[in-house]
Amino acid sequence: QVQLVESGGGLVQAGDSLRLSCATSGRTFSSYSMAWFRQDPGKERGFVAGIDNSGGRTYYADSVKGRFTISRDNAKSTVYLQMTQLKPEDTAVYYCAARSDRDVYALPKKYDYWGQGTQVTVSS
Numbered sequence: 001q002v003q004l005v006e007s008g009g010g011l012v013q014a015g016d017s018l019r020l021s022c023a024t025s026g027r028t029f030s031s032y033s034m035a036w037f038r039q040d041p042g043k044e045r046g047f048v049a050g051i052d053n054s055g056g057r058t059y060y061a062d063s064v065k066g067r068f069t070i071s072r073d074n075a076k077s078t079v080y081l082q083m084t085q086l087k088p089e090d091t092a093v094y095y096c097a098a099r100s101d102r103d104v105y106a107l108p109k110k111y112d113y114w115g116q117g118t119q120v121t122v123s124s
Contacts, residue, residue, distance in 0.1 A: 002026045002113040004096045009118030012086055016122070020081040022096030022115055029077035030054075033099045036070060036081045037108060038092035038120075045095065049081060050104035059104050064090075086122045093117040 008020040020036070035050035049070035050059045058070050069082040079096060097111035105111070 002028075002032070002098055004098060004113055004115035006094065006096050006115040006118040009094060009120045011121045011123065014087055014122055014124050016086050017082070017084040018086060018120060019083070020094055020096075020118060020120075022079045022081075024077045024079075024098065026077070028100075030074040031100065031102070033102055033104045034070075034072060034079040035097045035099070035104060035106075035111065036079075037095045037097060038090075039095065039117075040092050045108045047106035047108075048094070050106070051079065052104055053102040057104065059106070061106075083120070086120075088122050088124045091120060091122050093119050 003025040004022055006022050033052050036048040037045045038048050039045040047061055051070045051072050055072045067085045072079045095117045096115040098113040099111045
């Protein structure tokens with residue numbers, strides 16, 4: 001069992017930056033691929049960014065490419081999402097997800113474990 005705990009969300013203005021963190025439990029963090037998803041009320045959970053188990057490959061949704069950066073620190077069992085040039089349309093609850101596999105997928109159903117989510121609100 002893996003537990004994920006997100007932090008770092010908040011209320012910011014358009015153009016600001018924010019860094020989300022997702023701390024995980026367990027001793028096998030380096031064997032998991034990790035991803036960030038986001039969800040607006042009434043909408044499906046959408047892929048934001050993913051990173052393979054080694055950190056060597058990263059993937060991004062087109063809407064955040066060039067603005068967001070996903071990274072991981074396997075020694076700290078933590079994955080990060082650095083968000084810059086934030087826009088009001090980035091407002092959502094952001095979820096961290098883990099998959100017990102090295103590959104990254106954009107589908108929520110491919111992930112085995114989820115955090116509770118952290119709210120990011122970007123005002124115009």
